[in-house]
Amino acid sequence: MKKIFICSIALALGGMLVLFGNARADDYSAGQTLFKKNCQFCHNLKGDDNYPSAYYRQFRPKDFSDPDSWKGLDGQKIEQVIKKGKGVMPAINLKPEDTKAIIDYMTHVLKN
Numbered sequence: 001m002k003k004i005f006i007c008s009i010a011l012a013l014g015g016m017l018v019l020f021g022n023a024r025a026d027d028y029s030a031g032q033t034l035f036k037k038n039c040q041f042c043h044n045l046k047g048d049d050n051y052p053s054a055y056y057r058q059f060r061p062k063d064f065s066d067p068d069s070w071k072g073l074d075g076q077k078i079e080q081v082i083k084k085g086k087g088v089m090p091a092i093n094l095k096p097e098d099t100k101a102i103i104d105y106m107t108h109v110l111k112n
């Protein structure tokens, strides 16, 4: 009887982990899609089939999957660059929640 009890607790915990894990992945997948659509054709990531695109070769925008690209960069700075542009990068007009989703994806998935 005790074994069954322990088993069902383990199953319940496992199920919660799976659910929680999926919820987290979903949080960032929206940001990933937005990043692909709005940023990735310039900011190629390693392993991207288009890498290095002609644009990348000309302007060398940062590859955010490279840890070196994160020196001195945080969510706030990224937001500024998206809103105002920087150098040859134009300002990008996004809804505030889309900007946030992109930054969450970048700081949680790309940065690590």
Ligand code: HEC
Binding pocket: 035, 038, 039, 040, 041, 042, 043, 059, 060, 061, 062, 069, 072, 073, 077, 078, 081, 082, 086, 087, 088, 089, 090, 092, 102
């Ligand atoms: C048209 C091409 C292009 C697009 C689209 C683009 N970028 Fe850029 N980005 C650049 C270039 C080029 C630079 C380098 C600018 C410079 O320093 O002169 C840059 C710089 C940056 C920087 C500054 C890095 C640093 O440390 O100073 C950030 C952050 C950034 N981009 C984020 C984004 C995000 C997020 C998106 C999508 C919302 C995006 N970029 C879309 C071309 C682009």
